Amino acid sequence: MTAISTNPVVSVLDKCKSLCELRQIHAQMIKTNLLNHQFTVSRLIAFCSLSGVSGGLDYASSVFSRIQHPNSFIFFALIKGFSDTSNPVESLILYARMLSCLNYSSGVEFSIPSVLKACGKLLAFDEGRQVHGQVLKTHLWFDPFVGNSMVRMYIDFGEIELARRVFDRMPNRDVVSWNSMIAGYLKAGEIELASELFDEMPERDLVSCNAMIDGYGKCGRCELAEKVFETMSDKDVVTWTSMISAYVQNRCPMKALDLFREMLSLGLRPDGPAIVSVLSAIADLGFVEEGKWLHAYVSMNKIELSSGFIGSALIDMYSKCGYIENAYHVFRSISHRRNIGDWNSMISGLAIHGLAREALDIFVEMERMDIEPNEITFLGLLSTCSHGGLVEEGQFYFESMHEKYKIVPRIQHYGCMIDLFGRAGRLEDALGVIQNMPFEADLLAWKAILSASMKHGHIEIGKSAALRAIELAPDDSSSYVLLSNIYAKAGRWDDVAKIRLMMRQRGVKKIAGCSSMLVNGKVHEFLLGKELDSSYSGQVLAKIAEVVSRLKLQGYEPDLTQVLLDIEDEGKESLLNLHSEKMAIAFGLIHINKSAPIHIVKNLRVCCDCHCFMKLVSKVYNRQIIMRDQNRFHHFENGCCSCNEYW
Structure with missing residues (x-):
């Protein structure tokens, strides 16, 4: 046996990297009569099944079909290999054949966890219950690895109560048992039960804490996610990413950005999901300088834009910050590695900027390159038509969506x-x-x-x-x-x-209507006509009075119908002057260099009076104004708006 195990042909198996090399080794085994030994055949089958070499599992099956008396290890290798595929039905077939050939004393039990995994993937409830019954009749019930596999199987079935029953009756539980049950509750949306179990855990690890941060974030319990995060002595990249994602999902973009900076200061290299989450936070804020900084970080660290949809997130960020040209540049820079998300982000970005024809051109290019659109593509297209007033085009794309591409709306x-x-x-x-x-x-x-x-x-x-x-x-x-x-x-x-x-x-x-802008690295917010930083209030109010006076000389008439209160006209005009976007414009005129555009983010839809006001400001003061409201972007320049009065 020692001579066989050290045979150079057997030893070289571990260095094999392709199916071609595998065939050569197999041929050499046949020539040297090594395939007459169970050990050699087992090694070959195990390597083919478990190494991940492309085509290895099918090759293992072909070798297996020629073995007259396979042992339990050979069965185990194949069953495990197939259980890790997307359609593991072969695992159950092999397990049934193994039971007919061997008994439990021959090592059959080692395949049980893989069989339970296959049952869970296939939603094979009856077969899973039968394997569960076999386990209860043997000493395997005392093996936590088998018990954990049963818990996960019932979770895959969506039978969370049965999973908990198995968990409660397990004679030996480890941290994986607790983590599996907590993950099951989180998957089922049972956040309270997951929280209770988490509190009862005799010992927590990174997996359990990360799962709870992610779960709390997804259900809107950000304060509880923070509590878990702050009590952790050891954190990995997943921990930081989960907390950042929780902030983004719960509309706390500044907290997400601050936490990301803290993560970098500790020397941790963020993964793709962390970068995508932070780009999403920056997109929510609309502050492009932060986005440019993160884009530079990605470039300096040679992080692939096609990795983890970073390219799509960059396109989305630049679009939502008002820099559609930068978004387009990113889109073109990843020409040979674009995924469907990149195309979708570009179409949606052009849509919110009112560039409907350009968005439709992107789709035509996409079709010409035989890239299959998905349902998100058509959401972007239909939104484009809606924002651009293209009714006939919208009807055409809605019909072609299900008639040509067979996508159910x-x-x-x-x-x-x-x-x-x-x-x-x-x-x-x-x-x-x-x-x-x-x-x-x-x-x-x-x-x-x-x-x-x-x-x-x-x-x-x-x-x-x-x-x-x-x-x-x-x-x-x-x-x-x-x-x-x-x-x-x-x-x-x-x-x-x-x-x-x-x-x-x-x-x-x-x-309340709120407008915000980033000036000299500081966020300024304007709410209910009152700048939150009171030190600027008097200065801003004086500027508004000056601007209104100057615009009236150019024919500006306040649209009093926009004040929906039963009060005198004079009071209505005073209230109009205190709209948050007017406060932001006045602040921008004071503090932003004349050569730079004024960027404003508004949480609600801009009113007709403020829209007219901004057009006149862009003309009278010769300033470019870019405002993102609740629905879209407005680019004001020389008295005109990119929306063409359609918003």
Whole structure:
């Protein structure tokens, strides 16, 4: 046996790197009569099955078919190899054959964990229960590795209660047992049960803590994720990435960015998901300087843009920060390695900048290169048509989506069509989409109808849509506010009062308009007409007065219909002057160099008066203004806006 195990032909197996080399070694084994020995055959089968060499598993099967009396190790290697594939049904077939050839005393039990894994992947509940029964009859029940495999199998089945029953009855549990059960609860959305089990754990490791940070983040319990993070003495890259992602998912982009900088200061190299999360945070903030810094970090560290969708995230970040040219440059720089996410990000980026024709050109290029679009591609295309007022094109792409590409439209695609018709003033067509789509209309669908009713003055349709939206989301203030605005525009002040009373009774508070900008590395926010940094307030208010006075000389007339309060005109004009975007413009005129554009991020849709105001400022002060509101980008230059009055 020693001579065989040290034979140079057997020893060289571990250095094999391709199927071609494997065939050569196999041929040499045949020539030297080594295949007559069980040890050699076992080594060959095990290497083919478990090494990861491309085509190795199929080759192992062909060798196996010629073995008359395979031992348990040969079966084990093949069963394990197939259990790690996407369709492990062969593992169950081999296990059944092994049971008919061998008994448990021959080492059959070593294959049990792989068989349980295969059952879980195949959702083979009955077969899994049979293997569970076999385990209960043997000493394997005392093996935590087997017990953990059973827990994971029932979790794969979606049988979380059965998994917990196995867990509770396991005679020996290790940290993996606890982690598996916690992961199962998190997968099932049972955050409270996962939290209870986490608190009961006799010993925690990185896996359990990372899982809880990720779970808390996904369910909106960011404060609990922070608590776990802060109590950990040892953290790895996954820990930091999970916490950063939790901040991003819970709309705390500044915290995500600060934590990322802290991570770098400790000398940790971020992985792809961490970089993508931080780019998403920067996109939410709209502060391009932070994005350029991270882009430079990626370049300096030679991190591939195609790795982990970093390229897509960079395109998305530049687009949402108002730098569509930079986004396009990134897109073109990864020409030979683009994935579908890169194309989708570019189309969506052009859409929010109102560059509808350019977005459609990208799609045509995509088709010409035989790149198969997916459902996200069509969301971007339909959004492009909606923002650009391209009704016929939107209808064409919606039809080609399921007729040409066989993609079944989801509710989001129908929502885009509702928005497309609504923005164009075709409310009856929008309602027709709602009536004919194969789902119940969701909140976004009714809010699209409501917004269109507000824009085009359809009071009764707006009222009906608002009531449906409020029924679906009684705590969402925007539906109440839009309905109140519809009534106010029609002068129905009694109805306005009723809506506001309803909001007070239900404890629903209106979201205040907030505009923010990054100047000299510092974030400045303007809320309810009052700059949060009071040291600038007097200066900003004086600048607004100066700007308004100068614009009036150029024909500016404040649009008092935008103040939806039953007060005197003088009071309305004063309130208009305190809109957050006007405060931000005044601050930018004071503190931003004349050669640089003024970038503003607004949390709500810009009103008609502020839109007109910014166009005039861009002309009178010869300044470029780029503003991102709730829906899209507005590029103001020389008295014009890129939206072409369509927003």
